[in-house]
Amino acid sequence: MFKKEETLKPGTDPGPLITAEEFSHPKSRLAGYDFLIIAGAFLLLATIFSTHRVTDFMIFCIFAMSFDLIYGYMGRLSFGHLLFLGTGAYSSGLFIKYFHGNPLLAMLVGIVAAALLGMLVGAIVVRATGACFALMNLAFNSIGFFLVLSPLRGITNGEDGFGIHALSVGFFNPASKISMFLFVLFFLLLVFYLLKRLTSSPYGIMIRSIKEDEIRVKFLGYNTYFYKWLTFVIAASLAGLAGTLTALNYKYVNPNVMDVHGNVGVVFACLIGGAGRLYGSIVGGVVYMLISNFLPIYIHRWEMFLGISLLIIVFKFRKGIWGYIQEMEEVRKRQKVVPEIAGKGVAQR
Amino acid sequence: MTLTILYGFTIGAILYFISIGLSLTFGTMRVINFAHTLTYCIGVYMLITFISLFKGNFFPSAILAILAVIPISYLIERFIIRRLYGESLDYTFIATFAITLIGVDSIKWIWGVNPLPLSDPIGTQLNLWDFTFPVYRVLIVTIAIVLFFALELFFKKTIVGKIVVAALEDKDGVRCLGVKVERHFLIVFILGSALAGLGGVLYAPISSVHPYMGLGILLLCFAVVIVGGMGNLRGTFVSAFSLGMVMAITARYWSQGAEVMVFIVMAVVLMFRPIDI
Numbered sequence: 001m002f003k004k005e006e007t008l009k010p011g012t013d014p015g016p017l018i019t020a021e022e023f024s025h026p027k028s029r030l031a032g033y034d035f036l037i038i039a040g041a042f043l044l045l046a047t048i049f050s051t052h053r054v055t056d057f058m059i060f061c062i063f064a065m066s067f068d069l070i071y072g073y074m075g076r077l078s079f080g081h082l083l084f085l086g087t088g089a090y091s092s093g094l095f096i097k098y099f100h101g102n103p104l105l106a107m108l109v110g111i112v113a114a115a116l117l118g119m120l121v122g123a124i125v126v127r128a129t130g131a132c133f134a135l136m137n138l139a140f141n142s143i144g145f146f147l148v149l150s151p152l153r154g155i156t157n158g159e160d161g162f163g164i165h166a167l168s169v170g171f172f173n174p175a176s177k178i179s180m181f182l183f184v185l186f187f188l189l190l191v192f193y194l195l196k197r198l199t200s201s202p203y204g205i206m207i208r209s210i211k212e213d214e215i216r217v218k219f220l221g222y223n224t225y226f227y228k229w230l231t232f233v234i235a236a237s238l239a240g241l242a243g244t245l246t247a248l249n250y251k252y253v254n255p256n257v258m259d260v261h262g263n264v265g266v267v268f269a270c271l272i273g274g275a276g277r278l279y280g281s282i283v284g285g286v287v288y289m290l291i292s293n294f295l296p297i298y299i300h301r302w303e304m305f306l307g308i309s310l311l312i313i314v315f316k317f318r319k320g321i322w323g324y325i326q327e328m329e330e331v332r333k334r335q336k337v338v339p340e341i342a343g344k345g346v347a348q349r
Numbered sequence: 350m351t352l353t354i355l356y357g358f359t360i361g362a363i364l365y366f367i368s369i370g371l372s373l374t375f376g377t378m379r380v381i382n383f384a385h386t387l388t389y390c391i392g393v394y395m396l397i398t399f400i401s402l403f404k405g406n407f408f409p410s411a412i413l414a415i416l417a418v419i420p421i422s423y424l425i426e427r428f429i430i431r432r433l434y435g436e437s438l439d440y441t442f443i444a445t446f447a448i449t450l451i452g453v454d455s456i457k458w459i460w461g462v463n464p465l466p467l468s469d470p471i472g473t474q475l476n477l478w479d480f481t482f483p484v485y486r487v488l489i490v491t492i493a494i495v496l497f498f499a500l501e502l503f504f505k506k507t508i509v510g511k512i513v514v515a516a517l518e519d520k521d522g523v524r525c526l527g528v529k530v531e532r533h534f535l536i537v538f539i540l541g542s543a544l545a546g547l548g549g550v551l552y553a554p555i556s557s558v559h560p561y562m563g564l565g566i567l568l569l570c571f572a573v574v575i576v577g578g579m580g581n582l583r584g585t586f587v588s589a590f591s592l593g594m595v596m597a598i599t600a601r602y603w604s605q606g607a608e609v610m611v612f613i614v615m616a617v618v619l620m621f622r623p624i625d626i
Contacts, residue, residue: 077439124620130438131381135571136619139612142568150605261564264450267443301458307450314444315432 034196035189038282042185045286051177052249053293058184059245061285062191064269065278066238071267072276073199074231075211079134079263080141083121084236086258088114088243090148093164093253094155101167103174107244114240115233122232126225129214142260149255161254164247174248184245191238195278198234207231208276265292268306271313274320283321352482353601354594359486359555361593362493366548367566368573368585369500370541376517376580378534380433380441384425384448385545386563386570388418391452392546393553393562394460397467407554415546422542426535449563456560464559489551496544497586504582513537517580569596569608572615 046054067081092110096103125136148156156162166174173179198204206227209217217224247253256262265288273284295302313320319327367389374382395417399410429448433441504510512533516523524530556562569592577588592611600607 071439077442079442124616128619131442132575132619134438134442135575136616138568139572139616143609143612146605146609260568264446271443301454303450304454304458307447307454310443310447310450311429314440314447318440 034192038189038192039185042188046181051181055177055181055184055249057286057289058181058188059242059249060266060269060289061282062184062188062245063239063242064266064273064281064285064288065191065195066235066242067266068270068275068278068281069195069199069207069231069235069238071270072281073204073211074207074228076129076228077134077267078137079267080137080139080260081235081239081266082258082260082262083137083141083144084114084118084239085243085246086144086148086255087117088240089247089253089257090156090243091240092244093162093247096164096166096247097162098155101165102169103166103172103248104169106166107241107248110244110247111237111240114243115237118233118236118240119229122229122236126228126232138260138263141258141263145255145258145260148258156253156255159255161252161256164251164253166248166251174251180249184249187241187245191241192278192282195238199278203227203230268310270320271310271318272320274323274326277320277322277326280320280322287321350601353597355482355486355490356600357594357597358490358493358590359593360596361590362489363548363552364566364569364573364593365493365586365589366496366551367545368570368577368589369582370538370545371570372574372577372580372582372585373513373537373541374430375574377513377520377537378430378434380430381438381445382430383442383445383567384429384452385445385541386549386567387425387449387452388422388542389545389549389566390456390560390563391421392418392549393467393558394456395546396550396553397460397465397558400467411550414550415543418542418546419539422539423535425542426538430538431531453560453563460560462560464557467554467558485554492547492551500582509533509536565608569611572611575615576618 042054042058045057063081063085066084067078070076070078070081088110091113092106095106095109100106121137121140125133125140128136149158168174168176168179171179172183199208206217206222210224210228214224243257246257269284269288270281271284272287273282274280291302291306295305299305317324367386371382371385374380374385392414395414396410399413399417400407403410425448429444433444504514512523512528512530513536516530516533520530552566573589573592574585576592577584577586592614595610595614596607599610
């Protein structure tokens with residue numbers, strides 16, 4: 001059974017134990033160490049599964065990280081983040097189809113389009129919190145889905161979608177799977193680096209403080225609206241990047257990329273990996289993609305499995321996989337420290 | 350045009366049936382219940398089962414279907430929703446969504462994925478002056494209006510209703526008076542679920558029946574509750590009928606745009622009156 005004291009506490013999970021010192025100066029260990037681990041892990045995955053599939057995993061991880069910036073760091077649950085992924089995919093796809101086949105230019109167009117939409121939607125949405133924020137995002141997502149499906153049928157080709165033939169530029173050839181894999185891996189590392197820098201900067205502290213208590217941040221004289229809006233725009237443009245990569249990877253765009261029901265996946269990924277931690281969203285993204293790709297083959301009732309595991313996460317396992325690993329590490333460190341202190345005590349006596 | 354208005358009232362009535370539960374659950378327990386329309390969906394599938402048992406007799410099977418929803422909603426409240434009191438909104442969101450996933454998959458397991466046919470149980474048309482109305486739709490609107498007054502009476506005159514209204518205002522205050530609030534929450538939850546079941550049973554013959562039918566209407570109901578005000582029963586009544594009318598009138602001129610128009614209305618309302626929840 002649940003404990004009363006725990007449920008009465010407001011806010012989300014307590015997170016890892018950190019001091020004020022650590023909160024304002026998080027360890028920014030930006031050596032090649034992190035990159036090597038991530039790149040190595042994905043290369044290993046690519047040898048186990050097909051390259052194309054792992055490219056897909058990585059794109060989803062980029063998307064999960066951009067979602068985590070809003071959900072894990074700023075503490076606002078969005079149920080319509082796929083809108084920006086879809087915008088990125090559609091605008092880059094349409095650019096290639098109607099104007100020019102250069103994939104890099106198309107990516108730029110996709111990211112800019114998603115950022116512009118993020119600015120517009122963010123200005124409205126960011127004023128709300130909690131369920132209102134989630135539902136407004138959901139509403140905008142369903143409006144976007146509807147727009148590409150039916151009124152813009154003339155250019156987007158409705159439900160059927162359209163194919164994309166991107167030209168190759170320099171080293172990057174979208175038709176080659178290996179080249180695509182390396183290209184996406186580069187962007188994954190770039191996004192990881194950017195978000196790592198961003199979240200450990202003073203700005204990152206600001207958005208985490210907004211998550212903890214927005215009113216207090218306002219009392220300190222900060223314009224929280226602007227920071228929330230900025231975060232929303234950054235997350236939207238990164239989701240747009242993931243969208244352009246999706247379009248290039250599948251060479252095909254259809255309305256499913258911004259299907260409203262797909263939003264559960266990314267929430268699940270962030271939760272299972274551990275919200276508010278960049279590594280967590282990468283781990284969660286890979287785990288979710290593995291589950292959604294391979295589980296339906298082995299277990300027929302995979303939606304039920306997903307539901308039950310979500311319930312278990314919510315009731316028993318809130319920190320997620322990465323949070324759990326961190327906790328284990330902390331416990332180990334404490335066990336190391338305790339005998340030392342005990343030894344000192346004996347010596348003093 | 351008269352027919353459009355009637356259709357608007359019908360959709361409004363259905364939205365009203367389903368939104369009451371959502372609004373009450375939020376107002377009393379502060380739980381956003383994503384699994385609310387699961388009972389709506391289960392009610393419809395129960396109806397189909399009972400109709401085949403009773404050889405096409407609609408009304409007794411409808412009542413049985415609504416009654417069959419009650420134990421299911423009891424189980425959901427007892428084992429999941431009750432643990433979510435006082436939790437942050439994201440976790441209640443996700444937990445109740447998980448219930449929806451499990452429920453929809455069970456429905457697919459038991460009844461299959463394919464849409465099932467269900468026809469208008471009355472089928473007669475009412476001729477009034479120059480217009481013809483389907484009797485069934487008039488019946489739905491009548492039930493909605495009767496229900497509105499019945500609920501008003503329930504919340505004003507009975508002791509259970511009074512406790513619930515008081516808990517909407519101040520939950521801790523009621524608890525201090527020695528009232529077992531949780532038990533009344535359970536009653537409210539079951540009432541809301543049964544009304545959602547009623548909505549489903551009444552709406553199914555004039556719409557399509559498939560396992561995902563709950564998700565589509567859930568978003569509309571959230572819009573209704575947000576526009577009407579969370580936990581505000583009269584507001585829910587007014588907003589359900591006005592949004593139903595918005596849907597019907599949009600659908601008359603631009604059939605695909607009906608649902609989107611509701612979200613646009615909702616976004617506009619939220620822009621001018623954001624709710625801090």
